Amino acid sequence: MYIFIQQVINGLTIGSIFALIALGYTMVYGTMKFINFAHGDLVALSAFVGLTIYTTVVSSFSNSIIAILISLIITIVIISIIGYLLERIAYRPLRKAPRLSAVVSALGAGMVFQNAIMLIWGPNPHYYPADIIPNKIWHFGDSVISLIQILILLLSFFIMIGLYILVNKTRTGRAIRAAAINQDAARLMGINVDAIIVIIFALGSTLGAVGGMFLGMFYRGITFNMGWNYGISAFVAAIIGGIGNIPGAMLGGIFLGLFNSLIAGYISSTWADAFTYILLILILIFKPTGILGERVAEKV
Amino acid sequence: MRKSAIYKYLVFLGILLIYPLFSNSSWLAIGTTFIIYSIVALSQDIVLGKAGMFDMGHAMFFGIGAYISAIMNTVFNIPILWAIPVVVLISAIISVLMAMPTIHLRGDYLLVVTIGFNIIFQQVIKNNVFGLTGGPNGIFGIERPSLFGFEFSSDLSVYYLAFFVLILILIMIKNLETSAVGRAFHYLRLDNLAAQCVGINTRFYRLFAFALGASIASIAGVLFAIQYTVISPESFNLMQSILFFTIVIVGGMSSIPGVLLGTFLMFVLPEIFRDFNTYRYLVFGVMMILTMILRPRGIIPKKFGIIPKYLLKDK
Amino acid sequence: MELLKIENLTKIFGGLVAVDHLSFSVKKGQIYGIIGPNGAGKTTVFNCLTGIYKPEEGTVIWKGKDITNYPPDKIANLGIVRTFQTIRLFSDMCVAENIMSGRNQISKQHWYHGLIHTPFSKRDEKKNWLKVKEIMELMNLQDYATELTKNLPYGHQRRVEIARALATEPELIVLDEPAAGLNGHETLDLTNLIFKLRDMGFTILLIEHDMNLVMNVTDYITVVNFGEKICEGTPEIVQNDPAVIEAYLGKEDADDEGDEDEN
């Protein structure tokens, strides 16, 4: 039983990070209908930028939590700007082009990020300091939960609630949803679709930046090519939830995190990826547009 | 085929024919791999470029060809060329089994499914199932083939073997373009519903495209095993699939010259700039973005509207 | 003899009953019209008939055989072929290639002829291309043979779509608003074409908003409103039916009606 509880705690933690990253994929897909393959590498970049900022500012603060929050905010700003530039340079010229051209452009951008990280920080792993968050743990019987896990869970939870409110209860949110259903119609209704797309990239990058720093804080080791693996997992989470569907991405992330960690705990970690993808394929065979589904209707 | 097009192909093949005269052993190896990758890219193009199915796991079939032939050769001592029919059959069967339940999925969903199959395949070979695949180290000691008493033991002979296969594949793809099957691929890519409504069984043709693409990639896999005599999982991972996928989009979907040029740009060019190791992939990424912005349909897009002469009104 | 018989056809989208227990039958050699206001469910009937949608209820009977729920390609191969209200051509391909798509299933080539050509497959290829040529001449399209259809004017695109349908050698041609977007001259040509096709032995089922055209060419009409049949009969009967006038003609000019308000 204790394995189960432990794996659920770990799964929820990594699942909420997946969810944060998955939201970036799903929001872009929702409006622009293409897979932003560069998102994973942007997340990796955030982990590096965040660490660098943290190590520079940490000495000026007495409390490392404040240092972390400050670094988080600065990282978010930097990554959002990079996300904006990414859209502006690599995707906007391709709005009218075949969709696969944008996919290849995204793959190219991912390669640029990955190699930029390698050039700046070198090919060897970097480590988030162990004491970045006080190393407190709590016991439940035999299972443990650490302060960092609690922090990740709480922050992710609040961020997702915030996003949910933004998308469902505000004017901007309504415009985002309208642009996702039909860009042309939204434009005719006076919505500035370009501005919406900028907002989406900024939001997606923000969530990605948070996800990237959480990855660093939780696993500590970060490498220049880590973005691809986490990116693919988060993207799978978005698909499982139904791509383009915001609650779907959150659910898909949590679900995938739990699934991964239970497989690793009970079956084997060398086969974990295979199980993940078998699950994904089965879901798509029986629910061709993911669990919560995607809105598409082709009229003939 | 237009005369000018024939000349271009002859020039291309002519260059490949005399290329070994001007290359040392490491460049000869790059040349051989270029030919093999071209075959894989052409097969990827059948699935992605012609039939329009977003297959981002094509390296898997390349790998199936390499692994099955290597296992047959090293474990069962079967001459490797004899493996070709077996490899073609098995990969056609596997691809159809994979595609049957998933082929109806819309583009991007199919894309993740094929990524998924590629990753599952990776884990299977890395985990050394049945003790046959050699795990992360792969398989060593694959024998070079012999045919009618001729031993393909030198690298040069392997180069020409691959060259010969490339010519066969090119002829086959040209035939495909001027056949009912090949046109059906284009119709279903451009408008699946309209194609169905003129009576085309699009599901059958999709499965056929998948099986054909998989079989050709697996033949390339056998050649790859012959060339290196050692194979390991990384040569068939997701990154390789993405490479083949990108080659087709950058070169030009369903355009043979486009795919060949794409293979050159995406595989040979980075080899040429090997000395600039640290910067080359950064520049490479930038080039991918720029190419797509400047040539969104690929560098050499496919031209339609080439029909038999006897249809044209005498002008 | 009844070629096509539709019985009690019902199609529901979410809560909306787009087609409501509709029945009608088309005789061989007829030019049969279906009319009705926008959103009446006409296109949906065609979509059920050609296998694109599965109806919730009802049957489609073709030459005495129940073909309800057959897939579109099977239905096309039985001899029912259609055009679309919003033209659906293979827009990157040329006119001849588009028309050739109709020959695809008639061609006797096997899958392996895609890899290796034989004298047989070459003959087959040539025979089908020549048939395409014949159809282009019939439809007056030979000057545009190598033109990509996306570059053609609207009226020509409509003709290519009909030509592509003809290439399948159908028995029943189903036209969804063939005159939409055509100018007066082109509409006249279309009228003549429809008569010509009938004389060639094709049966024609058409949806059309252009009342002049409908009243001119059709032998028999069914009027649909809110998915239900409100009237049927010859053009004279339909024109004078009070229910039709109220539902349809009364509301709009008897003349011409655009379909711009598609959603």
Ligand SMILES: Nc1ncnc2c1ncn2[C@@H]1O[C@H](COP(=O)(O)OP(=O)(O)OP(=O)(O)O)[C@@H](O)[C@H]1O
């Ligand atoms: N795929 C679909 N999903 C949901 N509703 C649909 C779909 N197709 C049609 N409808 C609805 O069904 C009703 C009938 O539509 P249909 O296209 O058959 O009308 P129509 O008679 O062809 O009209 P028009 O003259 O404008 O072409 C309309 O209210 C339409 O919005």
Ligand SMILES: [Mg+2]
């Ligand atoms: Mg209609």
